[in-house]
Amino acid sequence: MKHLKPIILVVAVVAVGGGLWLWWQHESIHPSTDDAYLKANVLTIAPQVGGRIEKVAVSENQHVEAGDLLFRIETDDLEASVEAAQAGYETALQQTGAAITDLSSVSAKVDSARAALTDAQSNYDRTAKLFKKGDVAQAALDQATTTRDQAKAALDNAQAALTAARERAGTPGDNNPAVRAAKAQLTLARINLARAKVTAPVSGWIANLDLRPGTVVAPDKPLFSLVEDETWWIDANFKETDLARLRPGQPVKIGIDMYPGLSLDGTVESLGAGSGAVFSLLPPQNASGNWVKVTQRFPVRIGLDSLPDDPAMQLRIGASTSATVDTSGLDSAK
Template sequence: MKYLKPILLVVALAAIGGGLWIWWQHERIHPSTDDAYLKANVLTIAPQVGGAIDTVAVSENQHVKAGDLLFQIDTADLEAQVKAAQASYDAAVQQSSAAITDLSSVSGQVDSARAALTDAQDAYDRTEKLFKLGDVAQAALDQATAARDQAKAALDTAQAALAAARERAGTPGDDNAAVRAAEAQLTLAQINLARARVTAPVSGWIANLDLRPGTLVAPDMPLFSLVEDGDWWIDANFKETDLARLRPGQPVTVAVDMYPGLTLDGTVQSLGAGSGAVFSLMPPQNASGNWVKVTQRFPVRVSLGSRPDDPAMQLRVGASTTVTVDTSALDAAK
């Protein structure tokens, strides 16, 4: 009996040591962290045009599908802008047509001036021959010369007017610069009118909604958020001493704190290029010499391979999770 206590002590120490060794082996092969949070794409909903809110079609925490109406902005001003742009476009088309008509008229004047010059030149040539034969006086030749010069000047004037008319008219039809500019303004006004109806870009849940009919909003003004229900992942912060065994593609077990007993499957997607402290707004710096070594944590992106089967177990952004990675395949590959 006197050896019973020492034996029990040795057995207890051996059990404790064995347990510690088993725990260390488990922690080494299955590194885990509870510094992990559920993430999803969160879109900020903002209008592309300003105005007064006419209708709010959603409520806080409501699930919407892509294309569902979120809210409608009053369109009175936007409809007036479309009408004004339409009137400007019609005026540009009319001006272009009038310029083309004017161009045709001036072109006719050039043809007439060219014909008159041809007649004046023929008359001059005949008079010059008769003058050389002595059949007409010098005065007749001078008169024919003056008539020819006047016809040349008239043709030059008509051609200059034609060039100016062509420049004013520009390219005919829809390719006319003024018409294209007016058409662009009309298209923009129509786009802005369509933008008054704001729909969900993706399916998900409405969050942080505080919008009421009558509220005045400005373009690009953040109004609320939409949590996408598509891709979900976990940003887990592992100790730097665990990173040596972590590899992309390793299986992951995820426990979600808000749903005790729920276990999800996942996969290591990527390992962060720097610690969380490096990318903080104020990275820690120590130049005084009183430095204390602190184990750093590095973000590890984990993609979820499964989702809860029960619709009541809705995943929520920012939920705390516990992530455990199975690295046993790393030892088997050695």
């Protein structure tokens, strides 16, 4: 019996050592971390126009579909803006029409001035010939010259007025710059009126809602959040000693602390470009003071390939999770 004790002790030591070696092998091939959290896209809901809240159509933690009404702003002043912009647009059309009419009138004056210059030039030519023959006096030639010069000046003035009228009139119809500007104001007023009705951009859950009818809101001021329910991922922080075997595309087993026994499938999507400490508000300054080496952790994004089948197991952002990556594919590929 005394001879068996050393043998049993050796066997026990070998068994424990073998178990530790197998555990170490498993851990090196299947790196895992509990420093992992569930994430999703969180949209900030803010109105694009200001005003008094007329109706709040949702409640805290309510699930909404894309396009569902979230809240509505009173539209009295927005409707008035649309009417004012409509009037401005119609006025611009009328002014353009009047300018086009004035352009026709000025153009007719140019034609009349040109005809008068033609007559004055013909009269001057006849008078000049008669003056050379001595049939008319110098006074008649001077009068014909003055009449011709006045007709030429009148034509120049009419042509200048026509140019100015064309600049004022611009392009007729909706292509006129003034009309386009008025039409743009009308379009913007209609857009702002439509923005008084705020709908869900995506499907998800309402969060941080503290909004009541009668509240006055400002444009672009955040009011509450919408947690999107379509895309989920895990932000897992692995030790830097685990990164040597991690690659995008590797399968991952995910556990969620709030649902014991639930196991979801995931895939490594990307590895962080820097440790979490580097991007913190006050990154460590290792070059100063007493330095102590600390194993760093790097964020690894893991996409969820499956979601819980039970609707009661609703996923919630920030939930603690565990992630175990299967890196055995690296060894089989060698």
